[in-house]
Amino acid sequence: MSVVLWQQCIDFLRDELPSQQFNTWIRPLQVEGDHGELRLYAPNRFVLDWVNDKYLNRIQELLDDLSQGQAPLVSLLIGSRRSSAASAAAPQAPVAPAAITATPVAEPPPPPATPATPRAQATTQGFQPEPGPYDKRSEEDPRPPQRADQPNNAVVKHTSYLNRSFTFENFVEGKSNQLARAAAWQVADNPRHGYNPLFLYGGVGLGKTHLMHAVGNHLLKKNPAAKIVYLHSERFVADMVKALQMNAINDFKRYYRSVDALLIDDIQFFAKKERSQEEFFHTFNALLEGNQQVILTSDRYPKEIDGLEERLKSRFGWGLTVAVEPPELETRVAILMKKAEQSRIDLPHDAAFFIAQRIRSNVRELEGALKRVIASAHFMGRDITIELIRESLKDLLALQDKLVSIDNIQRTVAEYYKIKVADILSKRRSRSVARPRQVAMALSKELTNHSLPEIGDAFGGRDHTTVLHATRKIAELREIDADIREDYKNLLRTLTT
Numbered sequence: 001m002s003v004v005l006w007q008q009c010i011d012f013l014r015d016e017l018p019s020q021q022f023n024t025w026i027r028p029l030q031v032e033g034d035h036g037e038l039r040l041y042a043p044n045r046f047v048l049d050w051v052n053d054k055y056l057n058r059i060q061e062l063l064d065d066l067s068q069g070q071a072p073l074v075s076l077l078i079g080s081r082r083s084s085a086a087s088a089a090a091p092q093a094p095v096a097p098a099a100i101t102a103t104p105v106a107e108p109p110p111p112p113a114t115p116a117t118p119r120a121q122a123t124t125q126g127f128q129p130e131p132g133p134y135d136k137r138s139e140e141d142p143r144p145p146q147r148a149d150q151p152n153n154a155v156v157k158h159t160s161y162l163n164r165s166f167t168f169e170n171f172v173e174g175k176s177n178q179l180a181r182a183a184a185w186q187v188a189d190n191p192r193h194g195y196n197p198l199f200l201y202g203g204v205g206l207g208k209t210h211l212m213h214a215v216g217n218h219l220l221k222k223n224p225a226a227k228i229v230y231l232h233s234e235r236f237v238a239d240m241v242k243a244l245q246m247n248a249i250n251d252f253k254r255y256y257r258s259v260d261a262l263l264i265d266d267i268q269f270f271a272k273k274e275r276s277q278e279e280f281f282h283t284f285n286a287l288l289e290g291n292q293q294v295i296l297t298s299d300r301y302p303k304e305i306d307g308l309e310e311r312l313k314s315r316f317g318w319g320l321t322v323a324v325e326p327p328e329l330e331t332r333v334a335i336l337m338k339k340a341e342q343s344r345i346d347l348p349h350d351a352a353f354f355i356a357q358r359i360r361s362n363v364r365e366l367e368g369a370l371k372r373v374i375a376s377a378h379f380m381g382r383d384i385t386i387e388l389i390r391e392s393l394k395d396l397l398a399l400q401d402k403l404v405s406i407d408n409i410q411r412t413v414a415e416y417y418k419i420k421v422a423d424i425l426s427k428r429r430s431r432s433v434a435r436p437r438q439v440a441m442a443l444s445k446e447l448t449n450h451s452l453p454e455i456g457d458a459f460g461g462r463d464h465t466t467v468l469h470a471t472r473k474i475a476e477l478r479e480i481d482a483d484i485r486e487d488y489k490n491l492l493r494t495l496t497t
Ligand SMILES: Nc1ncnc2c1ncn2[C@@H]1O[C@H](COP(=O)(O)OP(=O)(O)OP(=O)(O)O)[C@@H](O)[C@H]1O
Pocket: 166, 170, 171, 172, 173, 177, 202, 203, 204, 205, 206, 207, 208, 209, 210, 211, 266, 299, 335, 338, 363, 364, 367
């Protein structure tokens, strides 16, 4: 009964909330209920806290109304329901666990939060890390220069400076990065709240470093004296090797354990570097025990990093692990508009749309394309038009067109679904063939510049209305069917990277 009530409740929530919010926070909840009790399972503490803060009152209210005062007792838990027979929170498979990992109830809890020991700013003696690319003091940096003693032939200044333009204000939010942004914001606004470590993962150029710096910059804004250290994992390794050579490993340890927040980028480079992993493991534990914030990024999910010790992988999962996905078209357009605005460039919307439609791989490439267009416009003294974009990105666009042809899409889709290209082109209507065909048509519409009639022709001479129907059907299914959504995402990635 409670479960049926919950189904009715989420029907209301689906109508009341913007779909992005519903999909992000409500849909991943799993439900289990009996004897006047309703247990809602969130995939991790982040979702739990969010639902608790923002939606639980409304949920309770709706349940009260729907049950005419006989509402079940609602409890919100982390994990997943025990009985597979119970109805899920939503009729569709949950979406969020793919993007943000669940911390099962049985996982070891994070170490107890002990009060942070006061750390002086200029504590570092002996070992001093080399300045990295982000160590350069920006001219507008208002913070006083930091001097460190230099015994042991040790080197230079110690605080890593963050890229100051990587802020939350400059980060464009979209479906693909909403969770990651929200998680990063939580950490920035309320560090040591327990989302420790924050682990951001995803493909290249998708904004992981940007978000990591945004947290660091925000922490510094709140407390300019905070010791926030950002570095690439290779720097950590190099520093450690140097410290070993200089017999200064204790200084190294002291240095890294004295920070308020340690931000390490691309930790997949730790793979197979056993000594560094060992050192990092101890640093990491010391920081968590000291309630100091750790943020890590990687190009893949921690458990998939080959050559990384199991104990590290497991510990990375103690906090919050969030994926950053490739941005969808609207977000790409919004990012271009934002970047143009930052550079005080007048970028017409149709021009942004044109670039975003063609450059799909990642944000860094998108930015690179925009810079080229802006440079051409300056150089030639012309406004930014689609014609100018075509000229300045000629080679890039030609490469894209060559890469994603309808032919290529049909082959990739056939291979993915383990059917023949001939099946896709045939008149067969069985589901096992018709669905992949529709997916291939939708991808052709999204990834090529061919018109609907041209696409129809390329699919065994079909009418353009069939293509239109297919694209609409797939768009609809991607909203409600987790399998299709996953298939489409995988195919997009295969075809565009
Ligand atoms: N959502 C976004 N809004 C604004 N800019 C973005 C966004 N996502 C990425 N960028 C920009 O794209 C560029 C690449 O991002 P970033 O360096 O953070 O990628 P990354 O995921 O860390 O990649 P890598 O794994 O290669 O280090 C940066 O200039 C960043 O500002």
